[in-house]
Amino acid sequence: MNKREWKPKTKAEIVLEGLTLSSDDAIAKLCQIHGISVKQYRQWEKDFINNAERVFAPPWHPKNQLSPQEIIMVWQHFANIGGHDKDRMVNIMMFLSPLLFATIGYAYTKPDKVAAMIGLLTSLIAVVVVLMYSGYADRNWSHADRIAETYLDETYFDNVNPLSRELKPEKFYHCGLFGRCVHKLARFLSRPHDPQKSLAPIFQLFLILSVITALVSLALWVGWLP
Numbered sequence: 001m002n003k004r005e006w007k008p009k010t011k012a013e014i015v016l017e018g019l020t021l022s023s024d025d026a027i028a029k030l031c032q033i034h035g036i037s038v039k040q041y042r043q044w045e046k047d048f049i050n051n052a053e054r055v056f057a058p059p060w061h062p063k064n065q066l067s068p069q070e071i072i073m074v075w076q077h078f079a080n081i082g083g084h085d086k087d088r089m090v091n092i093m094m095f096l097s098p099l100l101f102a103t104i105g106y107a108y109t110k111p112d113k114v115a116a117m118i119g120l121l122t123s124l125i126a127v128v129v130v131l132m133y134s135g136y137a138d139r140n141w142s143h144a145d146r147i148a149e150t151y152l153d154e155t156y157f158d159n160v161n162p163l164s165r166e167l168k169p170e171k172f173y174h175c176g177l178f179g180r181c182v183h184k185l186a187r188f189l190s191r192p193h194d195p196q197k198s199l200a201p202i203f204q205l206f207l208i209l210s211v212i213t214a215l216v217s218l219a220l221w222v223g224w225l226p
Helices: 008-019 024-034 038-050 068-109 113-151 154-160 169-189 201-222
Strands: none
Touching: 008 024, 008 038, 024 038, 068 113, 068 201, 113 201
């Protein structure tokens, strides 16, 4: 019987899945699913860990043998995961926001400490969600930025997305004052940021909203508001 040839991508996916498992029994079950021995998996795991530093090594590093296509794939992997974390946070907040405003509105119009407490707890949950997913996203975006700074130059990003270049303000003069203000606000909220130093504007926006609703709910609960 011919020996099966495993693609590097498939090996990496199996190892990454195995690294999330905490017991030998789970590893053995994973190997059984993929039709490999535990010994073979351990060898793949060892090779994967020993060569992981190549992703972050400078181009002249002796262990750096990644092709340009592989570098771009790794960069896109981390960038996309960060984007998915951001999208997941937005989806959760879009679900929690109506509940927040409804409970606060009810607690204000009909003084109800239970509704105020629900609003406070929901606001605190929202704060935790924003901070948690902002941490996930910033960690992955930091990896992507480090790879981009090491391997990729600005011309690559301009070729991938020409719209990412700075647009001249005079292009929007025909929109009038309101259009220019909206454009500037949109550019401000989508401005680049350093994930190692600050939260993305979208996370800041939802965090501020969550803190404000928490304070309002607390004020309603203790009776500070009429």
